[in-house]
Amino acid sequence: MGTPLGDFIRVKRDSIQPESLGLPDRGRRRAPGLRRSDLAARAGISVEYLTRIEQGRDRNPSVAVVNALADALSLDPSERSHLRYLSKITGGECSAHARPTPPPRDVRPSVLQTLRLLEPGIALVTNRLGDVLAYTGAYEAVMRGSGLLDADAPNLTRYAFTDPRARTFFADWDGVADEQAFDLWLGPAVENSEWLSAELAPLAGPDFTRRLNRHVVPQRGALRLNHPSGSELRLLRETFELSGEAQQLVVHLPADEGTAQAVDQLCRHSHGQLRAIS
Secondary structure (H helix, E strand, O other), rough: OOOOHHHHHHHHHOOOOOHOOOOOOOOOOOOOOOOOHHHHHHHOHHHOOOOOOOOOOOOOOOOOHHHHHHHHHOOOOOHHHHHHHHHHHHHHOOOOOOOOOOOOOOOOHHHHHHHHOOOEEEEEEOOOEEEEEOOOHHHHHHHOOOOHHOOOOHHHHHHHHHHOOOOHHHOOHHHHHHHHHHHHOOOHHHHHHHHHHHHHHHHOOOOHHHHHOOOOOOOOOOEEEEOOOOOOOEEEEEEEEOOOOOEEEEEEEEEEEHHHHEEEEEEHHOOOOOEEOO
């Protein structure tokens, strides 16, 4: 049985053309991408050891080996961070016997007060599973009519993959779906991510499972929304990690004057206020 670490290394190896690393073309290969022997040589490890890592038979490669593999695969900084994270969870630092469970939804009072200070800004508190834990009145105004906030416990990941309205609301739905699936690997805990993944897989099907297993680090550009009011909104996102909570404060900023004016109109006709969901 494979592991997230082994799967990621294999996926990256299969995506690399040897010529891009200055390696000679050795003719037809049984599989696309970089040969195991070439990657092992570049990383300074044996082919047999690399095979064990990819197949999940070795779950505890050293930091030096993980760094060597990152160098050999020419990973960018985001991919290196993901590789280190997968190495940590694969190595068993999280309990292998923990039951899948939803994460806590409580938000610290001081964080809620910070959110109040951001009014009338577009902001929310969320986690890597996509749970919407608290939000400003402006966020409610922007999301009104999308269906996201209709649920008792709103969740961006569940909404993106299971609500048909999401594919219209998010102008770049594929990119949003990539982000939400990738962030499950960074969830509050492995058992939390497994809980949501097990729930979503039967409902969302290949659109979800394919993204979850390919480990592609998303680009996270401007968020484009086809708002039900008829406006197209372009929002820049700034994310602030909340220490000790496995939660994030996300602030959305208008990316252009047209968006700023449209948001202003939406907020003028809104009576929304700060809301915390527990």
